[in-house]
Amino acid sequence: MIRLPRLAHRSLIRRALTTLLLALSVCQPLSAAELLVYAGAGLRPVIDKLAKLYEQQSGNRVLLEYGGSGQILTRYLASQRGDLFIPGSALYVDKLKAQDKVLESTDLVTHTPVLGISRSSQASIEQFSDLARPGVRVGLGDPKAMALGRTAEQILDASGIGDEIRANTRVRAGTVKQLALYLLRGEVDAAIIGRTDAVLNADKVRMLEIPAQWYTPEIVPVALLSTATAPEQARAFATLLASEVGLAAFTDAGFLPLSATAQ
Numbered sequence: 001m002i003r004l005p006r007l008a009h010r011s012l013i014r015r016a017l018t019t020l021l022l023a024l025s026v027c028q029p030l031s032a033a034e035l036l037v038y039a040g041a042g043l044r045p046v047i048d049k050l051a052k053l054y055e056q057q058s059g060n061r062v063l064l065e066y067g068g069s070g071q072i073l074t075r076y077l078a079s080q081r082g083d084l085f086i087p088g089s090a091l092y093v094d095k096l097k098a099q100d101k102v103l104e105s106t107d108l109v110t111h112t113p114v115l116g117i118s119r120s121s122q123a124s125i126e127q128f129s130d131l132a133r134p135g136v137r138v139g140l141g142d143p144k145a146m147a148l149g150r151t152a153e154q155i156l157d158a159s160g161i162g163d164e165i166r167a168n169t170r171v172r173a174g175t176v177k178q179l180a181l182y183l184l185r186g187e188v189d190a191a192i193i194g195r196t197d198a199v200l201n202a203d204k205v206r207m208l209e210i211p212a213q214w215y216t217p218e219i220v221p222v223a224l225l226s227t228a229t230a231p232e233q234a235r236a237f238a239t240l241l242a243s244e245v246g247l248a249a250f251t252d253a254g255f256l257p258l259s260a261t262a263q
Contacts (some may be wrong), residue, residue, distance in 0.1 A: 033060040035228035035237060036081060038072040040088035042148065042176030042194045043220065046249050047086065048217075054237045060230070061130035062237065068146035068175045070238035076101075082225050086241070088176070088194075089147035094217065096223060103231065105223040106242050109255040112152050115208040116180070116198045121189040128210065132188060135187040139191030140166075145174040147218045150230050158214035167201045169179040180205075199254030220255065 039047045044066055051062040067070065069087035073095065076082050085096060088111045096102050096181035109242040117125050123136050131138050141149030148174070156162030170188055180197040182188050184204050222238045224231060242244050251257060 005045045006109060021247055027145045029173045033064045033233040034085045035060060035230060036064055036065070036235050037084040037086065037234075037237070038065050038067075038076050038082055039086040040069050040072065040111075040147065040176070040220075041066045041178075042088050042146075043086060044177065044197065045196065045200060046253050046255070049249055050241060050246055051237075054240050057240075058233065058234050058236065060237075064125060066175075066239060068142070068149075070172065076225075080227055081143075083228040083230060084238060085223045085225055086220070087147065088223045089150070091147065091150075091218075093221045093223045096225070101106060102227050103226050104235075105221050108220045108222060108242055109247065109250045109257060110217040110260065111147065111220050112195050112256055113148055113155065113192050113197050113210055113215060114195050115190060115210055116182050116183050116193040116201075117190045117202055117206040117208065118186050118188070119206055120186045124191040125190050125208075128208065129161060132161040134168075136190065137170045137188045138165055138168045138169050139173065139179055139188035140169050141176065141192070142172045142174050146176060147159060147180070148176055148192065148194055149173075151215050151218060154215045155192060155210055158211075160164070194254070195256070196254035217256075218256070220250075 047064060051064060052205065055062055065075065069089055069092045072087065073092045076085060077208065087093060093102060093105050115128060140152045143149035143153050156165055171182050173182060176194050176197060179191050180193050183191045183193065184201060199207050222241050224234055224238060230232045247257065
């Protein structure tokens with residue numbers, strides 16, 4: 001048996017330990033960041049898609065909490081936890097800014113309303129004024145719960161027949177998705193919904209444009225919250241949303257670019 005000198009023996013042991021530690025560091029990567037993101041329900045098809053892309057690129061995890069813009073604002077203020085806030089209207093980010101809850105924000109796209117008409121409806125609806133006819137079943141958003149509900153009230157007031165349409169209203173939904181579901185099920189004949197829901201459900205919903213002078217388009221922002229536990233990772237996700245790839249995902253789903261509604 002060959003005996004190694006004591007120093008050489010110790011050197012081999014040190015090298016072996018170094019190799020083992022390097023192997024362990026490769027097998028046990030640093031833990032990924034976990035982001036808590038609040039987003040408007042009407043943004044879900046796009047945010048889901050971009051969150052998966054971000055997770056694949058970064059290795060971080062995105063926890064998504066959806067709801068009407070007013071609902072997610074209430075949840076965030078109650079919990080005081082979260083990294084990003086993406087409502088259907090900049091109004092809700094302004095409310096957070098007033099409480100010093102926002103580190104920075106970026107406007108993304110516009111969230112515009114259209115009149116969605118169920119293709120299974122027996123009612124003959126060819127123009128907005130047809131919503132005021134007796135027997136027509138109308139769906140609207142709850143103005144206290146979601147941005148599109150506030151916009152719908154603007155539209156009704158500007159139309160000159162708001163009271164008649166309100167009298168025909170059968171449901172007031174808390175989120176854009178709930179409202180679209182009533183329409184897809186045929187529980188209402190028509191509803192003021194987001195353009196994206198009409199685009200994504202064109203086989204079941206007919207879309208009529210609403211006069212642009214009747215409402216102010218809602219701007220969809222992304223806000224980095226002061227409570228962010230991983231601000232740099234959250235900022236990276238916000239940057240993806242505002243990138244060419246991110247904005248293309250929004251416009252493909254029916255949202256309009258900011259330039260389309262700029263005065």
